Amino acid sequence: MSLPTWLAGGQTVAELLIWPALIAYGEAAFAYAGELRGPGLAGRLGIWGVRVGWLAQSALLVVQVIDTEGFPWGTWAGALNLFVWLVVGAYLIWGCRPRYRLLGLAVMPLAAVLLVAAWAGGGTGVAARDQPGALLAIHVGLMLAGFAGLTLAAGMAALYLWQERRLKRRDSRLFRLRVPPLDSLDRLSARTTLVSLAVLTVGIVVGLTRFQRGDFDAAMVVTLGIWAAAATGLVLRRETGLRGRRFAVLLVTLLGLVAVVLPLTHFAS
Amino acid sequence: MKLALVGVSHHQAPVELRERVAVDADGAAALARSLANGCEAVVLSTCNRTELYLASEHDAPLDERGAAALIELAGDEGAALAPVVYRLGDDSAALHLFRVAAGLDSLIPGEGEILGQVRDAFEAGSAGPLLDRLFRQALHAGRRARVETAIGESPASVPAAAAALAQQVFDHLDGRTVLLVGAGKMSELTARNLRSRGATIAAVANRTLEHGEKLARQVGARAIGLEALAGELGDADIVVSSTGAPEFVLDMTAAAALRARRGRAILFVDLAVPRDVDPTLAGIDGCFVYDIDDLEAVVEASLDSRRVEAVRAERIVALEAERFREWHASLVVVPAITSLHAHAEEIRSAELAKAEGRLGRLQESDRKLVEAVTSQIVAKLLHLPTVRLKEAAAAADGVVYADVVRHLFGLGEDEQQS
Numbered sequence A: 001m002s003l004p005t006w007l008a009g010g011q012t013v014a015e016l017l018i019w020p021a022l023i024a025y026g027e028a029a030f031a032y033a034g035e036l037r038g039p040g041l042a043g044r045l046g047i048w049g050v051r052v053g054w055l056a057q058s059a060l061l062v063v064q065v066i067d068t069e070g071f072p073w074g075t076w077a078g079a080l081n082l083f084v085w086l087v088v089g090a091y092l093i094w095g096c097r098p099r100y101r102l103l104g105l106a107v108m109p110l111a112a113v114l115l116v117a118a119w120a121g122g123g124t125g126v127a128a129r130d131q132p133g134a135l136l137a138i139h140v141g142l143m144l145a146g147f148a149g150l151t152l153a154a155g156m157a158a159l160y161l162w163q164e165r166r167l168k169r170r171d172s173r174l175f176r177l178r179v180p181p182l183d184s185l186d187r188l189s190a191r192t193t194l195v196s197l198a199v200l201t202v203g204i205v206v207g208l209t210r211f212q213r214g215d216f217d218a219a220m221v222v223t224l225g226i227w228a229a230a231a232t233g234l235v236l237r238r239e240t241g242l243r244g245r246r247f248a249v250l251l252v253t254l255l256g257l258v259a260v261v262l263p264l265t266h267f268a269s
Numbered sequence B: 001m002k003l004a005l006v007g008v009s010h011h012q013a014p015v016e017l018r019e020r021v022a023v024d025a026d027g028a029a030a031l032a033r034s035l036a037n038g039c040e041a042v043v044l045s046t047c048n049r050t051e052l053y054l055a056s057e058h059d060a061p062l063d064e065r066g067a068a069a070l071i072e073l074a075g076d077e078g079a080a081l082a083p084v085v086y087r088l089g090d091d092s093a094a095l096h097l098f099r100v101a102a103g104l105d106s107l108i109p110g111e112g113e114i115l116g117q118v119r120d121a122f123e124a125g126s127a128g129p130l131l132d133r134l135f136r137q138a139l140h141a142g143r144r145a146r147v148e149t150a151i152g153e154s155p156a157s158v159p160a161a162a163a164a165l166a167q168q169v170f171d172h173l174d175g176r177t178v179l180l181v182g183a184g185k186m187s188e189l190t191a192r193n194l195r196s197r198g199a200t201i202a203a204v205a206n207r208t209l210e211h212g213e214k215l216a217r218q219v220g221a222r223a224i225g226l227e228a229l230a231g232e233l234g235d236a237d238i239v240v241s242s243t244g245a246p247e248f249v250l251d252m253t254a255a256a257a258l259r260a261r262r263g264r265a266i267l268f269v270d271l272a273v274p275r276d277v278d279p280t281l282a283g284i285d286g287c288f289v290y291d292i293d294d295l296e297a298v299v300e301a302s303l304d305s306r307r308v309e310a311v312r313a314e315r316i317v318a319l320e321a322e323r324f325r326e327w328h329a330s331l332v333v334v335p336a337i338t339s340l341h342a343h344a345e346e347i348r349s350a351e352l353a354k355a356e357g358r359l360g361r362l363q364e365s366d367r368k369l370v371e372a373v374t375s376q377i378v379a380k381l382l383h384l385p386t387v388r389l390k391e392a393a394a395a396a397d398g399v400v401y402a403d404v405v406r407h408l409f410g411l412g413e414d415e416q417q418s
Helices: A010-035 A041-068 A076-095 A103-120 A134-168 A182-208 A218-240 A245-261 B015-021 B025-035 B062-084 B090-101 B113-124 B129-148 B158-170 B185-196 B209-219 B226-232 B252-259 B279-283 B292-330 B334-354 B364-394 B398-409 B413-417
Strands: B002-009 B040-045 B049-056 B086-089 B177-181 B200-206 B222-225 B238-241 B266-270 B287-291
Touching: A010 A041, A010 A103, A041 A076, A041 A103, A076 A103, A076 A134, A103 A134, A134 A182, A134 A218, A134 A245, A134 B158, A182 A218, A182 A245, A182 B158, A218 A245, B002 B015, B002 B062, B002 B090, B002 B129, B015 B049, B015 B062, B025 B040, B025 B049, B025 B062, B025 B113, B040 B113, B040 B129, B049 B062, B049 B090, B049 B129, B062 B086, B086 B090, B090 B113, B090 B129, B090 B292, B113 B129, B129 B292, B158 B185, B158 B238, B158 B266, B158 B287, B158 B292, B177 B185, B177 B226, B185 B200, B185 B209, B185 B238, B200 B209, B200 B226, B209 B222, B222 B226, B226 B252, B252 B279, B279 B287, B287 B292, B292 B364, B334 B364, B334 B398, B364 B398
Parallel strands: B177 B200, B177 B238, B200 B222, B238 B266, B266 B287
Antiparallel strands: B002 B049, B002 B086, B040 B049
């Protein structure tokens, strides 16, 4: 499969598409900061920035796939590009609702910064790549989707901790902002973690089919550590009632681990 | 079409006068029907205002009719009512209704009930084309003000603040259990507010069991003594306290029961002075403690925030009122536009009829094509004049333009001659 003639020169098209995505994500990050002053226009501009940016990035990914005729996200920068797309896509599921808009304040600055990093690292271009095979592509896609879900869950957990702090401090301006109730954030972050863990599990199983003796490295250890921590958290939540603040702290810690492991993983080497 | 508003409200009339002209839903519907003789009428009656909205195609003295109806309604207080009755017409009346629907004319800016009251009044009234459009647009303006600003989001009273806090912690209150400590009036109001949002009052704890039992019966709960309080903390989600005790009723001795909840959230609403709940309990995971000062600060901040949001809501309302004004003004030119289109169509049909002899040789599909092309030419020719006429109407020159169009095209002259 190759690009239609009007798209000949996929590199140019990719360069054209990365800018709207970057600008829209950046605009969304600033707009959500404006939403902190009070709900209204800034929040709507934010969500439109996310939508436009995500569509532009989707188009970019399509161009990358068509032009490289394979799996263009094998480098760390390419993986970061796909990761950002997954995180923002998952955010869009809830972010369109006014009460969840402020979640964008946790997600969009991160997405904008990571996309800049992906662009700087050449992950948004269409240079020829090695053909990794279908199984590896599925493995990478699932692992990134799992990590993206965990990132979103951690974003919710961060919002939980922030809102809990405001409630504990008896902030009189509590109702000036639209923030989801603590209970909703707690439940939603747990569900997102559960789904992400399932995706991550499938990704690991797919990866094991290609596993050979001697492949085991530090990145895999950290990945398995994240999987074990998330699974333990969910089990403890079910069995011993680990919820609220403690579960949120666990998720934010997991995000820290994801931030460490993502640049290290084997698919990003 | 003329629009008139006649009313009394909390701005000028004390409650003694307002209550004389207040009518319930059936009364409002009956009054609207009686006023709608030859015109349109909607009666809006709330605790803060009674307003009559009247519209007519003719130059009837609508405000006189409305004022007379209000004064009659006031009975022997009619003379006292007359000076505080306000009368607004056309654009001012529309803007006023839009402000009312957005909660901008209320005692507490953005109060939530008014939009429903406006809707009920509209549905019960005798609205025609003008009032139908006016009320639909007012409801739209009210909804926009609430959705696009935060004017109605924050609580405006202590019981509402307590309930809103509970929702901020627990989301929906369905199935959440409330423990009342003390049988004070404020805790009863708060409990009722929580119950109206779906919470269940599980128990009323009081030093005097008999007093507790009375309130417990009213709210469908159990009555317990204060000594059994700690045992109830394991199951309660919200604790509302307002005893007259000189010391903390819930202090760190309750910490063990609270820690056993393993972080499951519990909200203490302490309405008592001196306070009932030791604030250091807030240090326990999942515990949120709010005293009366905190709640009053929330209400004060809410009202400040509502005032700020009211400025934004005013802009939305002004925009919607302008749209209504444009539509209302365009009504002046509608007869001229209708006549112009009818005149053009008449000419087109007549010319086609004249050419019937030559067109008769055409096939059916070709005849249809000729019909379509001539219709299209007429529509295109009249499109710009129609748009310009409507624009002129919005700019208050509508009558002049309509007269010019009538004169230039001889619209209505045949009728005059005949």
